[in-house]
Amino acid sequence: MKRRDFITKSFATAAGILTGLNSSGISAQPSADTEFLTAKFPLRTFNLPPVERGESDHGKQVFKLKIQQGETRILPDTTTQTLGINQPFLAPVLQMKKGQTIQMQVNNQLNEPVALHWHGMILPASEDGGPHQEIAPNKTWNAEWKVINEPSTLFYHSHTHHKTGVQVWKGLGGQMQIIDEERDKALNLPHEYGVDDYPVIIMDRSFDEAGEFYYNNQRMNKMQGMHGNVMLVNGVANSVLEPEKTRIRLRLHNASNARFYDLVFSDLRPFELIATDGGLLSQAITTNRVRLAPSERAEIIVDLSDRKSISLRTIKGYGNLSMGMMRGMDRGNLDQTFDLMHIDPRHSERVKAKTLSQLVPLPDWSNQAVAQTRKMNLEMQMGPQMMFGNGGFSINGQSWDMNVVNETLKVNTFEIWELQNPSMMHHPFHVHNTQFKVLERNGKPPLSWELGLKDTVTVHKDETVKILLPTGPYSSSSDAYMYHCHILEHEDAGMMGQFIVV
Ligand SMILES: [Cu+2]
Incomplete structure (x- = not known):
């Protein structure tokens, strides 16, 4: 896209949001301020986040996490001021195992306080990283716990008092994985990170005319939550995954501030849903859609042995719109069909599709008082x-x-x-x-x-x-x-x- 073209459109976005409450700004008509820009970006390579497994020290797995500022090229032709953990924007995937004692050494290099929360983890409240555990600028907070969760895909993100929204928007969030390779091998589940097992961290962002993040949590944005018109997967817009194998596991993760997704593949092919937030299901479910609200995760297995290129798509119908009188406002922005990423398996090593039987039994709580x-x-x-x-x-x-x-x-x-x-x-x-x-x-x-x-x-x-x-x-x-x-x-x-x- 030409730079001028882009600037015009992104400016229209910001202006549309700013005037959201003026009667002149209320419109159910599709207009420039609801246009999704991602598809107009040049295609980019799928971004595989770096993985960190911590360092073993006196029986603990120690992760050193530095919360920092950075500058990142998210838009095609300009850079954006971002926040990240051990990197300029977003964060590495942290892998750990059940039974390990984890120590997170979280150093805050920002000039504002940050709290960092381990979403989904069962752990003592003092280690949880809620708003009471704020880390002052230039300070380090050590959180320590034994992993008792089942293997699962979790989320770590800012949880700072009144600042969670803006800090996550700028980049303070990543995926945590509790892994068990032996179990996955026995169950026939793809489990090699970046080979047949990929994080797919989905978020939307909007930008101002200067290419900086646009964030304003007042008025309509407060009510609806911040939505953006640039879709990112692992921090990159309009990317193409060329997986190494034709049978892949995707750890779908809605890391958006407010957007709901109704996810399908562009050819509506069926896939196996194997896990939700807390870990594996008792048996795989064959489906062709999964809905994810903010912070929800779902692990799926996709068979690409037909070598057809497909897109991961969200379809219209599940935007957060149930608002009676307000339904007309910003309809386009909250609820549209658009692609999130593409998958091209033409050169992937062919792996036979496997039928999944039972996975792991879920705990039986039916007789619990x-x-x-x-x-x-x-x-x-x-x-x-x-x-x-x-x-x-x-x-x-x-x-x-x-x-x-x-x-x-x-x-x-x-x-x-x-x-x-x-x-x-x-x-x-x-x-x-x-x-x-x-x-x-x-x-x-x-x-x-x-x-x-x-x-x-x-x-x-x-x-x-x-x-x-x-x-x-x-x-x-x-x-x-x-x-x-x-x-x-x-x-x-x-x-x-x-x-x-x-
Ligand atoms: Cu709410």
């Missing part, structure tokens, strides 16, 4: 509070307060949480320190992509979702865990609470 049932009401209040400042979002009538512990759980028990959403939008609800089971969705069985263990579940508008949640083995009367909406602008605006486990 339920210690407590709680209701979580996810609320958005309309009015000036919603449009400006940090308020307007709450759970059970309370916006997040650093100094208020909302719930007290008993260690090593099970609870049922009933998540209710009377608001205008879907909310992906995340609970720290647990992998839970979705029991029912409006009295019906959970959807096919949420049959496994989960740490985030979407509560659609007007729905009630019941989850069964183990409270875990760690207790502390002083350190709290968070539960919150994973639309990061909603989290920052108060749709978050904290609990202690005693």
Whole structure:
């Protein structure tokens, strides 16, 4: 694309967002401000993030993580100021094994505080990296825990007080993988990183006329969450994966601030869904679509032995639009069909498709006593509070307060949480320190992509979702865990609470 052309379009984007509340800016018509730019970028090679496995030191695996500023060429013809961990933008994939004791040495080179959270991990609250564990500029925070999670694909990202959205947007997030090669070999699962096992970290970003990230979490962007018109996979737009083999595992990971994806391949080919947030399903599910809300992960196995080039695509219909009167606003931006990346297997080594049988049995909690049932009401209040400042979002009538512990759980028990959403939008609800089971969705069985263990579940508008949640083995009367909406602008605006486990 010509530079001038690009500047015009990206400027229109920013201008469209800025005028979002003016009557002149409200329009259901497709216009320049809803145009997706990714397809106009030159094709680039798939970016395989570097992998880090830590260094063994006195029985611990030590990871040294440096939070830093950088400059990155994301747009075709200019650079963008970015944030990253051990690299200018985004972060390495951290691989670890169940049973290892992990020490994360997190050094903050920014001139603002950062908290770094290990999303999906079961660990003591003091090590969790929530807003209470802020790292001051030039300081190092050591977090240490023994990995007791099952092998799974997890997420690490900024969780800084009122700054989670903007820091993740600029690049403070990456994928963690708890791996078990022997088990995967026995189960016939592709497991060689960058050979037949690839992270696919999906996010959208928008840019201003100077090519810098555009981020503004007020007004419509606060209500809908920040959406962008440039789609990135592992930090790169419009990329092509040429896998080494024709049978590949993709660790799909929605690392977007607010965008929901309904993922298919361009030829609607079926694939095997093998894992959700918390690890493997009891058996693979053959499907041709999977929906991912912000922070959700799904591992799939794709057979490319026909050597046809395909694209990974999100299809219109699952944008976060359930907003009654507001439905017309920004429709194009929130809900469109577009490609995320392409896969070209013409030169891949042919691997026979294999039928997957049973994977691993999920824990049977059907006879567990339920210690407590709680209701979580996810609320958005309309009015000036919603449009400006940090308020307007709450759970059970309370916006997040650093100094208020909302719930007290008993260690090593099970609870049922009933998540209710009377608001205008879907909310992906995340609970720290647990992998839970979705029991029912409006009295019906959970959807096919949420049959496994989960740490985030979407509560659609007007729905009630019941989850069964183990409270875990760690207790502390002083350190709290968070539960919150994973639309990061909603989290920052108060749709978050904290609990202690005693
Ligand atoms: Cu939300």
